[in-house]
Amino acid sequence: KKAENDVVQEVIYSNSIRALSELREIENSYMEHLNNYVSFLQQKIKTLRIFINSLTPNYLDHKVDRYKYVSNPLNSFGLLRRAHQDWPKLIAYLKDQGNIKVDIEEMNKLINRTPHANDMEEALMGMDRIEHFYDLKSSDMAQGLVAGQQLSSRMSASDCLALADYMYKRSEFRRAAEWYRIALSVFTKPKNNIAFKFYAPKRKELEKMFVISRLQEGSVENLTDCLKELSQDPNNSLVHLRPRKSPTMIEQGCQGKFPPGPQLVCRYNSTTTPFMRIAPLKEEEISRDPLIWLYHDVIYDSEIAQLTNVTREEMILGTTTNYTTPDRVNRLFHIKVTDDDGGKLDKTLVNRMADISGLDVGNTTTLARINYGLGGYFQEHSDYMDIKLYPELTEEGDRLMTFLFYMTDVPVGGTTIFPGAQLAIQPKKGSALFWYNLHNNGDPNLLTRHAVCPTIVGSRWVLVKSMLNYEQMFKKPCYK
Ligand SMILES: O=C(O)CCC(=O)C(=O)O
Numbered sequence: 001k002k003a004e005n006d007v008v009q010e011v012i013y014s015n016s017i018r019a020l021s022e023l024r025e026i027e028n029s030y031m032e033h034l035n036n037y038v039s040f041l042q043q044k045i046k047t048l049r050i051f052i053n054s055l056t057p058n059y060l061d062h063k064v065d066r067y068k069y070v071s072n073p074l075n076s077f078g079l080l081r082r083a084h085q086d087w088p089k090l091i092a093y094l095k096d097q098g099n100i101k102v103d104i105e106e107m108n109k110l111i112n113r114t115p116h117a118n119d120m121e122e123a124l125m126g127m128d129r130i131e132h133f134y135d136l137k138s139s140d141m142a143q144g145l146v147a148g149q150q151l152s153s154r155m156s157a158s159d160c161l162a163l164a165d166y167m168y169k170r171s172e173f174r175r176a177a178e179w180y181r182i183a184l185s186v187f188t189k190p191k192n193n194i195a196f197k198f199y200a201p202k203r204k205e206l207e208k209m210f211v212i213s214r215l216q217e218g219s220v221e222n223l224t225d226c227l228k229e230l231s232q233d234p235n236n237s238l239v240h241l242r243p244r245k246s247p248t249m250i251e252q253g254c255q256g257k258f259p260p261g262p263q264l265v266c267r268y269n270s271t272t273t274p275f276m277r278i279a280p281l282k283e284e285e286i287s288r289d290p291l292i293w294l295y296h297d298v299i300y301d302s303e304i305a306q307l308t309n310v311t312r313e314e315m316i317l318g319t320t321t322n323y324t325t326p327d328r329v330n331r332l333f334h335i336k337v338t339d340d341d342g343g344k345l346d347k348t349l350v351n352r353m354a355d356i357s358g359l360d361v362g363n364t365t366t367l368a369r370i371n372y373g374l375g376g377y378f379q380e381h382s383d384y385m386d387i388k389l390y391p392e393l394t395e396e397g398d399r400l401m402t403f404l405f406y407m408t409d410v411p412v413g414g415t416t417i418f419p420g421a422q423l424a425i426q427p428k429k430g431s432a433l434f435w436y437n438l439h440n441n442g443d444p445n446l447l448t449r450h451a452v453c454p455t456i457v458g459s460r461w462v463l464v465k466s467m468l469n470y471e472q473m474f475k476k477p478c479y480k
């Protein structure tokens with residue numbers, strides 16, 4: 001049993017908003033116990049003060065010679081009685097920890113749930129992506145101004161410093177310098193000693209790191225310039241001392257810079273399957289190559305509530321290893337996959353997908369619910385595997401098509417991007433995107449490679465299902 005408890009399953013809070021909400025619960029819990037702890041101590045101190053103030057001169061007058069004092073029988077008797085009766089009680093009272101024992105124990109348990117270093121790293125990566133992908137000004141971001149939206153919070157000097165150090169470590173010296181300078185500008189000498197002693201940044205250190213970062217990027221000849229920069233308003237961005245990298249296709253897409261798509265049709269579809277004659281669908285054609293449709297209002301709020309009502313323990317960490325990305329292993333999001341045991345709702349949904357697509361969804365109801373995290377990002381990948389590279393797929397065929405239900409609105413960021421086709425689709429709660437990954441002859445359609453832009457604001461939930469090629473043999477129409 002002990003051994004079981006010792007194995008602490010590693011949680012990465014940063015990779016889903018679901019898990020981050022749990023971390024907030026932990027913080028609230030810390031606060032509650034700390035408050036209890038302090039109230040208890042305060043009460044005790046009050047009681048002890050009253051006690052001290054109420055003491056008679058007998059206790060207090062140390063100046064009287066002690067021999068003289070005890071020569072008086074009344075003093076001697078009082079002394080003996082006090083030493084025998086009162087002091088032990090007082091000591092017992094001092095030792096009594098009341099309920100704070102519980103508070104301390106509880107706080108100790110919470111410490112076991114502290115995010116680890118790689119969770120911190122994930123959070124930093126998320127913040128880095130939000131800034132970098134959307135080409136935000138660091139000073140705007142620090143003030144909660146992201147992609148035209150004013151958030152209700154600001155970053156503290158410590159937050160800015162953590163980000164600065166992260167950029168510095170990654171040799172992003174210009175951005176590091178920006179963040180050191182912002183940290184300085186929001187830095188105020190902490191009012192309380194604990195902060196000063198344990199975690200507040202030091203002004204001198206920030207100034208030093210600013211200069212070092214600037215020199216790392218430029219050269220020593222820049223020293224006077226860079227000291228001048230240090231005193232300037234951090235709202236004026238630092239000049240680039242090295243050539244700027246131009247934004248990638250994905251970054252351009254995330255910044256909304258893809259050209260507007262052709263005006264394709266938007267209609268009520270009532271013909272794909274008999275079901276749709278009685279329940280026509282709002283169907284929007286997004287693209288003809290690759291074939292992509294967007295359907296509106298195809299998953300209901302009550303269903304979404306049920307699907308997203310999962311505990312963090314039920315979800316696992318999704319990484320790039322399960323996808324065809326060129327990257328090293330990356331943490332993507334938290335995911336819950338249900339197979340055939342998914343229950344009634346899963347069957348309903350899979351049947352609905354069959355009705356919408358006119359395809360045979362096969363015997364399995366494998367569905368994935370995904371919740372993205374802080375700056376959550378899914379790099380470019382394909383949903384097809386390419387059967388020529390993975391011959392083991394011959395049993396079921398490659399992933400012919402993908403169904404992607406958006407279960408939440410994402411107020412800022414979180415666009416699904418097809419860089420090859422220059423398409424960007426913003427999640428809308430209740431909508432579903434549906435596309436073919438393969439050409440008619442079964443070859444992969446490279447234009448279906450896609451990515452998900454970093455989420456800036458919101459909790460991004462999607463439901464994903466792929467349908468396999470060979471199950472569609474008798475169903476799938478050949479599109480031109
Ligand atoms: O979240 C999205 O928009 C896309 C998810 C995705 O690409 C996948 O699960 O393969």
Ligand SMILES: [Fe+2]
Nearest residue numbers: 381382383450
């Ligand atoms: Fe995908």
